[in-house]
Amino acid sequence: SEYARLSVSLLRSAGVPAEVRSGMAAQGGEIVAHAWVAYHDGTRWHEVDPTWGRMKVTAGHLPLEVTDVLALVSLGQLVIERIDAVK
Numbered sequence: 001s002e003y004a005r006l007s008v009s010l011l012r013s014a015g016v017p018a019e020v021r022s023g024m025a026a027q028g029g030e031i032v033a034h035a036w037v038a039y040h041d042g043t044r045w046h047e048v049d050p051t052w053g054r055m056k057v058t059a060g061h062l063p064l065e066v067t068d069v070l071a072l073v074s075l076g077q078l079v080i081e082r083i084d085a086v087k
Contacts, residue, residue: 001035003051011039021047024069026060033066 004020011018018039025034036049036057047057072078 004035004037007037007048007050008039011037016040021061021063022066023064024062024066025049027052031069034061036061 001020001022004022008018008020016039018037020035021038022033022035024031025036027034034049034051036047036051038045038047040046047061048055049057049061069078
């Protein structure tokens, strides 16, 4: 989350509306808690991932509360079938 917060601070200091987005992300065959950045270019919002060096956020970035995901897993209401590596 440090890279995301730093990036948001830099964008805001340049006058660009930005916010930290957080949730779960697929990386290397597992799902981890993760944070990324959303910024507004005057027309629409874009999402980037400064931690992983990606200029676009993939479908593997899920804006969920980590505690909600853990609760669903513990109740058997969420099962992760497969994670494919992003190329």
